[in-house]
Amino acid sequence: AMHDEHAADEERQALRARAAVRDEDIKRLAARLAGDRSLAARLGSWRADCPPGMLTELAEAAETAGRTAVTAEAALVEARTVR
Known part of the structure; x- marks a missing residue:
């Protein structure tokens, strides 16, 4: 036991x-x-x-903003050169 x-x-x-x-x-x-x-x-x-298509819109907006920044940078360089 x-x-x-x-x-x-x-x-x-x-x-x-x-x-x-x-x-x-x-x-x-x-x-x-x-x-x-x-x-x-x-x-x-x-x-x-963020509905369907929103990411594409955001990517396009980012691309446009990038191009605008490049253009603005070029304009700034040109403006500084003119001075």
Whole structure:
């Protein structure tokens, strides 16, 4: 009987240890899930604020701004040279 109690106690300890490991795994997964949900919400918000085609428009605006900056820089250099 003593041997069975000892074996049962060892089994209970092993089960507790495995349950503790699972609890930690669950906590890590829950944290990742919360992060994923937060990211999904941010992406949804971004999609609402940035409809299809908006990135193309922004890229074109950036390109135009770049060309304007080059032209302005050239005009500035010319103006400094004239002085």
